[in-house]
Amino acid sequence: MNKRERITKTIAGEATDRPPTALWRHWPGDDQRAADFAHSTIAFQREYDWDFVRIVPAESFSVTDYGLQDEWQGSPDGRRVIIRRVIQRSLDWTDLRPLDPNRGTMGRQVEATRLICDGLRHDETPIIHTIYSPLAQAEMVAGKELLRRHLRTQPDRIQTGLNTLTESTLRFIDSLKKQPIDGIAYVIRHADYDKLAEEEYRTYGLPYDRKVLESLPDKWWFNSIQVEGKIPMFRNCAQLPSMMINWEDQSGEPDLSQAKLIFNGAMCGGLSSREHLHHGTPAAIREQVRVVRGQVNNRRLIVSSGSLMLLTTPLSNIRAVREAVTGVGG
Numbered sequence: 453m454n455k456r457e458r459i460t461k462t463i464a465g466e467a468t469d470r471p472p473t474a475l476w477r478h479w480p481g482d483d484q485r486a487a488d489f490a491h492s493t494i495a496f497q498r499e500y501d502w503d504f505v506r507i508v509p510a511e512s513f514s515v516t517d518y519g520l521q522d523e524w525q526g527s528p529d530g531r532r533v534i535i536r537r538v539i540q541r542s543l544d545w546t547d548l549r550p551l552d553p554n555r556g557t558m559g560r561q562v563e564a565t566r567l568i569c570d571g572l573r574h575d576e577t578p579i580i581h582t583i584y585s586p587l588a589q590a591e592m593v594a595g596k597e598l599l600r601r602h603l604r605t606q607p608d609r610i611q612t613g614l615n616t617l618t619e620s621t622l623r624f625i626d627s628l629k630k631q632p633i634d635g636i637a638y639v640i641r642h643a644d645y646d647k648l649a650e651e652e653y654r655t656y657g658l659p660y661d662r663k664v665l666e667s668l669p670d671k672w673w674f675n676s677i678q679v680e681g682k683i684p685m686f687r688n689c690a691q692l693p694s695m696m697i698n699w700e701d702q703s704g705e706p707d708l709s710q711a712k713l714i715f716n717g718a719m720c721g722g723l724s725s726r727e728h729l730h731h732g733t734p735a736a737i738r739e740q741v742r743v744v745r746g747q748v749n750n751r752r753l754i755v756s757s758g759s760l761m762l763l764t765t766p767l768s769n770i771r772a773v774r775e776a777v778t779g780v781g782g
Contacts, residue, residue, distance in 0.1 A: 453468060453469045454576065455472070455503045455504065455576070455577055455578055456576070456578055456634075458470070458472050458503060459472050459503060459504065459578060459674060459718070459754070460673070462718045462751075462752060462753070462754060463674075463695045463696065463717050463718045463752070465751050465752050466751075467750070467751075470777045470778060470779075471741075471745060471750065471753050471754065471755050471777050472503035472504070472718075472754045472755070472777075473502060473503055473754065473755040473756060473773055473774060473776075473777045474502035474503055474504050474505070474506065474754070474756055475500070475502065475729075475756060475757060475761045475770060475773060476505075476506040476508050476760065476761065477496070477508065477530060477760055477761040477762075477763065477765075478508055478510070478529065478530025478531060478760060478763070479492040479493065479508070479530065480510075480524040480527075480530045480531075480532065480763070481524060483509055483510040483513075484510070485560075486560045486561070486563040486564040486567060487564075487567060489509065489564045490564045490567035490568045490571060493505065493507060493508075493564075493568050494568060494571040494572060497572060497577060500770060500771070500774050501774070502577070502774075503577075503578070503754070504577060504578040504579065504580060504634075504674065505568070505572060505577055505578070505579045505580070506580050506581075506582060506637050507564075507565060507568060507579065507580070507581045507582060507633075508582050508760070509561050509564070509582060510522070510532050511531060511532065511584060511588075511592065512532060512534065512557075512592055513557050513558060513560075513561050514551075514557075514558060514583075514584060514589055514617075514620065514621065514624060515538070515589050515592050515593050515617075516556070516557040517551050517555070517556040517557050517558065518538045518548065518551070518593060519536070519538050520534060520536060520537060520538050520592065520593055521534070521535050521536035522534045522535060522536075523535060528762045528763055528764050529759075529760050529762055529763070530760065530763050531760075534592060534595075537592075537593055537594060537595055537598075538593040538594070539593050539594035539595075539598060539599075539602075539613075542602050542605070542606040542609045542610070543609065544613075545602070545606075545609045545610050545612055545613030545616075546609055546612050546613070548593075548612075548613050548616040548617065549616060550616055550619040550620040550623055551620045551623070551624075552623070553620075553623045553624040553626070553627040554627060558624050558627075561624075562624075562627045562628065562631070565581060565628065565631050565633065566631055569631050569632050569633065573632070578634040578635075578674050579632075579633045579634055580633060580634060580635045580636055580637045580674055580675070580676060581628055581633055581635075581636050581637070582636070582637045582639060583621065583624075583625070583636045583637070583638050583639065583664070584639045584641070585638065585639060585640050585641060585642075585657065585660065585661055585664070586614050586617040586618045586621060586660040586661075586664070587614065587640075587641065587642045587656055587657045587660065587661075588639060588640070588641040588642065589617045589621070590610070590613060590614060590617060591641065591642070600648075603648075603652060603656055604652075607655075607656075610656070611656070614656065614660055617660075618660045618663055618664065621664055622663075622664065622667055625664070625667065625668065629669055633672070634672060634673060634674040635668070635672040635673065635674035635675035635676065635695070636668065636672070636675055636676070637676045637677075637678055637698075638661070638664065638665060638675070638676065638677045638678070638694070639677075639678045639680065640657065640661060640677055640678065640679050640680065640689055641680045641681070642656075642657050643657060643658075643679055643681070643684055643685040643688055643689050644679075644680065644681025644682070644683055644684055644685065645681075645683040645684075645685065646681060646682060646683050647681065650685055650688070653685055653688065654688070658688060661689075661692060662692060662693075665677075665692050665693045665694065666693060668693075673695070674695055674696070675693070675694055675695055675696075676694055676695060676696035676697065676698060676720065677689055677692060677694045677696075677697050677698070678697075678698040678699070679697065679698070679699040680699075680700075680759070681699075681700075681704070682700065682703060682704040683704060683705070684699050684700075684704060684705075686699065686705070686706055686711065686714060686715075687714060690711075690714045690715040694717060695717045695718060696717055696718040696719075696720050696754060697711070697715050697717065697718075697719060697720065698720035698721060698756065698758065699711075699721065699758055700721075700724075700758035700759055701719070701721040701722065701758055702721070702722070702723065702724040702727065702728070702758055703724060703758070707747070708721065708722065708744055708747050708748050708753070709747050709748060712748055712751075712752060717752070718752050718753070718754050719748070719752055719753055719754065720754040720756045721744075721754075721755075721756055721757065721758045722740065722741060722744035722745075722753065722755050722756070723737065723740060723741070723744075723755065723756065723757045723758070723773065724757060724758065725757040725758065725759045725760060725761055725762060725765075726762070728740055728757070728769075729757055729761060729762070729765045729769050729770070729773070730762045730764065730765050730766075730769075732769060733769070733772075734768050734769060734771070734772035734775075735772075737769055737772040737773060737776060738772055738775065738776040741755055741773070741776035741777065742776070755773065755776070755777055756773075
């Protein structure tokens with residue numbers, strides 16, 4: 453069974469030879485240059501032979517060209533720290549304009565995607581590209597506190613900004629359509645009760661998420677969503693058009709067995725990036741995979757972590773994830 457067959461059968465809830473599995477991470481430093489970023493992504497795939505490749509650029513790639521500045525300061529998850537934001541007052545939302553996806557940082561990311569697809573063409577591994585929601589991008593350009601304040605005090609202005617960020621995202625997706633990728637991994641950051649009230653997400657997040665996801669071409673058969681947060685608005689996100697959903701199932705609700713009753717596609721998780729991958733042992737990882745497979749009766753499960761793999765994750769633990777689904781290594 454090849455990788456696409458294994459994933460499509462998993463999405464449909466059919467029996468497979470084994471569960472698909474994949475991990476992904478940031479590539480700090482390398483993610484600032486198209487060739488280096490592509491090389492790192494390709495090398496990681498060739499080392500572990502995951503069932504799909506998730507391209508993970510620096511989170512700010514879609515908004516850097518507005519004037520945002522960031523730098524990597526050694527965070528173990530590889531995320532860059534924003535040191536200069538774009539939005540200082542509410543009127544600044546109305547000054548944003550859609551970016552040209554073929555220039556600047558987004559253009560560099562399109563080129564990196566082309567190089568990755570070229571490098572992995574022969575093994576036919578499914579490839580998905582990470583896209584951050586317009587509301588997540590809004591937080592990048594404004595910061596958490598200012599974003600929340602403007603949501604509640606200047607709704608018209610921030611919706612103007614969200615429309616611009618959405619249009620910019622759609623233009624980037626149009627550029628990606630020219631590459632032989634199989635879908636996107638769409639990151640939803642604010643469908644979380646710790647961050648917003650449900651009505652706020654329904655107003656400032658959900659309509660834009662739906663617009664992006666409903667714009668995706670039919671040829672992209674493997675679109676997924678990642679819902680960040682410890683208390684996700686899972687039912688809201690489960691209604692969005694997607695074939696796979698990823699969330700921190702090991703530290704929040706719902707668990708895999710509950711989610712299976714809410715979401716109709718493949719559930720991606722079963723492992724904690726910290727407890728299992730970073731602090732655990734190969735034996736503990738293999739046991740955890742055995743347990744979660746039992747929870748879902750070996751159906752509709754893609755084995756992964758609920759969040760990015762930390763840069764300092766032991767290599768033996770990464771290998772153990774791959775071995776756990778193939779039965780290698782005991």
